[in-house]
Amino acid sequence: MVGERWRKAGRAAVRVVVVWAVSTLTLLVLAAILPDFRLTSESGNSLTDIALTAAWGAAAFGLLSALVWPIVVRAFLLVPALVLGLLVFFLNGSLLLIALSLIPSGGGEAQPETAVVVAAAMSAVASATSTALAVRDDDAYRRRLSRLAVRRRGGEPAPETPGTVFLQLDGVGHDVLRYAVDSGLMPTVAGWLGGEQPTHRLTPWRTDWSSQTGASQLGILHGSNHDVPAFRWYEKDAGRLMVCNRPAGAAELQRRAVERTGHDGLLTLDGAGRGNLFSGGAEQVALVLSVAARRGKNNRSRAGYFAYFSDAANAVRTAVSFVDEVCREITQSTRARMRKVTPRVKRGGLYPLIRAFATVVERDVVVAAVMGDVLAGRTAVFADLVAYDEVAHHSGPRSRDAEQVLARLDRSIALIAKAAAHAPRPYRIVLLSDHGQSPGETFQGAYGVTLKDLVRAGCRLPRARRAERPVRGAEARDAAKIALHVPVGDGDGERPGRRSEPVVLASGNLGLVSFPDVPGRMTREQIERRHPALLSTLAEHPGIGFLLVQSEEHGALVLGADGAEVRLDEESDEATEAARPLAVFGRGAAAAVRRTDGFPHVADIMVNSAYDPATGRVHAFEEQIGSHGGLGGEQSRPFLLSPLEFSPPLADGRELVGAEQVHEVLRRWLGECEGPQVPVEISRPEGTSGAGIPIIEHSWQDDSS
Incomplete structure (x- = not known):
């Protein structure tokens, strides 16, 4: 036993010496090639003297990075996260200058900007060397991960039952995933699905009418997305706008879901939530929007930043990648303008920074947090990776820009899978998406008017004089603002002006029209008398597919071109969906519209854009050429990729309908891992999903058990 401890100590000492030697060599090389960086010795400038000075400098920098850096990062945790990322180089360079001044004989000289370069290179080389040595020593690597896991669990051993990691690839539709797998963009996922012995099954599912993250993730994590008609909507009774990606809005929606279901969510038992809109009941959260409005030391929504940036090498790597991503976006958008690519939206302003936040900063922090959760042996982890959704909104769902993001997401999945292989308990990794995206030119780009312009024209109101800021609903935008400490309001876009004028809101290709001066929901008859x-x-x-209104005489009505009317309260779904104007939207459209019609805060007029089934194109009422939020095309067909150890999502080839039913499937899978301590069953009427929607039989070729 004593001999084994000495061997462990000896191997650790060897790793320290090797990292020190490599860092010393790096310092010597940088001193030789950088004109503004020199190493000097009081006893002379021979190679030996300079090497000794470099060794002292490398040792001092290593100690400062290990001891001082975590303290500095914690002190800067109240500083905006992106600002901290930009300060990384300055802080690292300052540590190097201090290290050079601590050399007992001689020292070094460097201009501040050169010190930044030297410090970044030193951190990267030291981190790479240390990691390589640890990986080569498998026993040491496993012991280090085991100690880390026990420490994070408070000294308690991890359970032997399997844990589950749910990774949400935001906005990646079923067909896009299949394309990425078949074209080699995602080799890790392809390995799970392909070969002689596949390990996972791929199952598409169908969203509710509101095909966006707020509705889908709330249903998936909390079991209810009742009364979430869109990404943003106007609530007449409270006189306020609700927006899913506002901290106050997310917190209120989560409160309503918990009140309706009677439980805290999917992650209540030893769970962790990372990068989500909602917590799912998890105690461990980082970058979760529904808790971002909290202030003070108990605000854990930003805890993931400290855990990640406390490693100087992580901070440097992410900062470099951030700058690279900003440059990539500027290059790609410039190329698209020069080539006159259509359709196209503006990608200037803060968008390059927001894209870099979503595709680099949030990705790195979330992936590191999930790896930490896995190594700590947590029972259930749910993380949202928003990179693809943000890029596809502005570049298109099948664009080369979006394909590059898919390839990087696959590498992130591979990192998490490798961490799971060294975890103190077995893990099952589930990939899923909350919606897809449908391509198409914006409504304004195709027809020269906005939805608001069209509504005002129909009301015989003058066109708005002041040009409005384009509405953008990407989920990463407000997460970036919160990270920057930019104030985020509770509303978005359209705000009530005169109470007699309509409020017009957009949620992808779904539009909402409300008249704030009329209590309750206006009927068709009231609207026609007034306008x-x-x-x-x-x-x-021609750019609008159908409207939903409430009739005093006939109940819920779907209106279309040429006087088409469909009553939703008396005909069968088959007959309803075969009639204009719902026919082109396919199976399940009538049930989805009928369900939304029953929400307390449904708008006076719900507007769905036109959809071309031949091309899959819709027209977003926002500035997006890849959109989601309504019915039409791939936006309504996300995926669920599950290990074969889990039971099939639904027996007999039935189709998964709605986020609430996905929640029930995930709860069942957690029950298969943990047994009776995870509540599985939620009382529902027989033959319905969580919202009372009939379960529809359907067979999918991709769902193989």
């Missing part, structure tokens, strides 16, 4: 031309102006427009 006789409005409904016909909207329904007959």
